[in-house]
Amino acid sequence: MRFVLGAAAAAAGYRLAAFDSIGSTNDEALVRARAGDPGRLWVVTAHQWKGRGRRGRTWQTPVGNLGASLLLVGPVQIAAAASLGFVAGLALSDALSRIAPRLSTATALDGAEAPGGTRFELKWPNDVLAGGAKLAGIMLESEALPGGVTAIVIGIGVNVAASPVDVPYPATSLADLGIEADAGAVFAALSDAWVVRHAQWDGGRGLAAVRADWLDRAAGLGGSVAVRVGERIVRGTFETLNEDGCLVVATEAGERISIAAGEVHFGTVASLGTTS
Structure with missing residues (x-):
């Protein structure tokens, strides 16, 4: 597998x-x-065996899939850096749309209806879906370094050639969707799309525009949602994201609950009260 940076990234x-x-x-x-x-370093592979996702879960990257991590180093506020997950989601969505411009989705696999014409949807906080099934995941890590700077690593895993079969959620791959693209092509498009979206973010100053664009592609927006937060399950309607990137749920009791982290389920699954 040959990887090269896109022209804009280089x-x-x-x-x-x-x-x-x-x-x-x-x-x-x-x-x-x-x-x-x-x-400003991309570390990429078409096969990693110790990849990890959020909450300590294993992220499978069999041969032919894309594992990519972007290292950013500098003085940065952690609160602002946390929003880079939304930037990465938009960049990946942009890249995938360029690779598969004719792809469209209909009914999501967990029962939610995908908006007409939506190619790739963004699931809060950091997943990319196609047809309601997980196509890609994003995870941020940070570490303070000497000299008052912080290392931010944005890990991105894309199911290109294969999708996992032993996971508790619907999953898909570009190959499953009939898209003929390899991990190298996906990465080149992603590296260029990142340049554009990172410029839009502008050190956090463009977060309002990032948030608006993310909401335009949000999975489940305006529909039923169930969010597991520790041992508690919050049910209601996915109303919006607040300025801090928290999921805002409007409950039947009239509350508006902002959630910073949790496991999200949409549509029929949420309405049935099942979050396993």
Whole structure:
């Protein structure tokens, strides 16, 4: 598998470290940050065996799928950095739409109806869906470094050639969707799309525009939602994201509850009261 940066990414000064196989691209990015790497570095592979998702879960990257981590280093406020997950989601959605411009979705696999014409949807906080099934996941990690700077690693895993079968949620891949693209093509498009979306974010100053664009592609917006927050389940309507990126749920009791982290289920699954 050959990986190259997109033309816009190369022109913007991004660098690339590509591996045929690696344990974890996130781990490699953090090791390099600790060793003094200045950032703007993509670490990519088409096979990783120790990838991880949110909440300590394993993220499977069999041969042919894309595992990519972007290392950014600098003085940054963690609150602002947390919104980079939304930036990455938009960039990946942009990239996938370029690769598969004719793809459209209909009814989501968990029972929710996808808006007409939506190609790829963004599921809060950091997943990309196609037809209601998980196509990609994004995870952020950060670490304080000497000199008052912070390393931010944005890990992105895309099911390109295969989708997992032993997971408790619907999953899909580009191959499942009939899209003929390899991990190298997806990465090149992603690296260029990131440049545009990162400029829009502008150190957090463009967060309002990022939020508006994210909501335009949000899965389940305006529909039934159930969010597991620890041992508690919050049910209601997915109303919006607040300015901090929290999911806002309007309950039948008239409450508006802002949720910073949780497991989200939409549509029929949420209405039936099932979140397993």
